Amino acid sequence: MNSEKETFQQKNYISKSLFYRFSQFVGFLLGARFFVAALLTFALYVSTFFLFNQDENFRKFVFDFKVHGIIFCTVLTILAGGIINQFYDFEKDHLVKPFRTRIQSFIKQKYFLYAYLVLSVLSLGVAWMISHRVFFFFVVYQFFMWFYSHKLSRILIINNLTFVSLTLYPFFGMMVYYGTFSKKVLLMAVFLFLILLCIDIVKDTLTKSVDKAFGYITIPNYFKSKNAKIIIIFLLIITMAVSMKLITRTGISGFMAYYFTGGLFVMIFCIYLLMNQFKKSNFLTLNILRFWVFVGIISMLLNGIESKL
Template sequence: MLSRKHKLFYYKLFSLFSVVRGYNILIIVIAQYLAAKFILAPKKGFLEVVCDGHLFALIFASAVAIAAGYIINNFYDAEKDLINRPKKSMLDRLVSQRTKIATYFTLNFISVAIASLVSMNAFIFFSAYIFGIWFYSHKMKKIPFLGNLTSAMLAITPFFAVFIYYGNLNSVIFVHATFLFLLILIREFIKDLENIKGDLAQDYKTIPIIYGEKVSKGLITLSVIIAILVTIFLISQYDLGYMRFYFYGSIMLLIISILILYRATSKLHYLLLHNILKFAIVAGVFSIPLLNIDAILNKITTVL
């Protein structure tokens, strides 16, 4: 049997894992490795990619910086989360704010220290990324629309560290990145509707609070239409292999989301939409190996 002291330690460890959203970080790490293997360096063997020390350093630096970002975001949102997510907030509060801040600075130091071992450019990239996360949590988050855009941009930024490392910035990568950015942006807009009660209590100036739910839903609809158009462009312009079925499914999920959105009247409906978008993002990560990368590369070579 574990003693009370040991139980408390494990509870705090689990609480810290909840604060840094370890499950999200794991998905991002997997996505970076899959993108490296199947998009950026398809001719390299799996072990060659996995055992690349510099790539590991960049991905590890990303994971640590993201974890630190979740901590500082949790620090600034502590009161709001107590209203919007009371159960999760109570778990997160097992770790003191002082411990969270100490962990935040430690993780950021580790991130830039590891990045500096790769190159000075990597050091500058992650220093700027860490500052961007802090500035978003401290200032940008409370600015309607601009805060949503910044959050979505910061979410995809770690992938550019891997893209730059391989020196591979072809058009298909930017189109895929645009699609991912739009999914995350739509999810951010939905989160504003989901968290409207806590945002009102803490005087956050989000889109549904300032302009109303109708305008917010219209903005989501516009973003969904753009995401569908980007998806159609991807399918029509590139031979995506079996991954095209993921994009067909994504179009269906986006259309279903809009139908649910205009019938949504409670937080539960918005939570359902949030989870649909999260599923679409995670499914996209695990669909990367289905890409017909040879056909894509041949098309790019032909165009050049």
């Protein structure tokens, strides 16, 4: 009888231990924003091969270890940036993202800092082996990742512009690496910048009261929610104008033409949601825009495959 009880206790201890370890692992992934990093990595590969890389030779791209090294450094830097951002926003996230912070509580904050240092140093080490210019590129990237979390995220307008710029920074680097400068690429970059800026401002409207309590000066806090919606609508109208320019003046075709044409209707629907006081209209707008960015990545992939065949 005692042996059965001991066996049961041992199994119960093992299951609790496994659950604890699994929770730690999930907490680390959420803290490092692993899934966001994975999406950005996918987007970076798609845009690099099908937009920036003008070389038709797929084999050459696959064996271009310098490009893979740069993308690898980017992934490590994004993971490190996610960790340092959650370190500074830990108290705020307790209210905004209670489930995530509860999972992350299985890991002590000092271990997140250790992971941040390891990822940052490893990224810079690989960048140094690639070239001194790449090393400098990632030193700047990591510095602004830290500075955004430490200071810039609390400054009006600068917080939104910096966040979006840091999101697009790796894509800018690949564009410079391949020397791909054209009207089409420039307009696509402006389109993505504007839609990401809208997403970030809409996100701020959902965390308005928490941001105010913790000293984050955001557009919804400073200009009030009604004026913030007007700003978002204005940005969406500009985004629509850029889309029309891409469709009519750059000769864009295939799935990307369908994407930017469909985007006009998506923007109109988002404007309709923002102008009407629907319950959860901001939440719906946020997720529609996020989904449309993902659709853009898939459209670029399909368009690239079509053009390479």
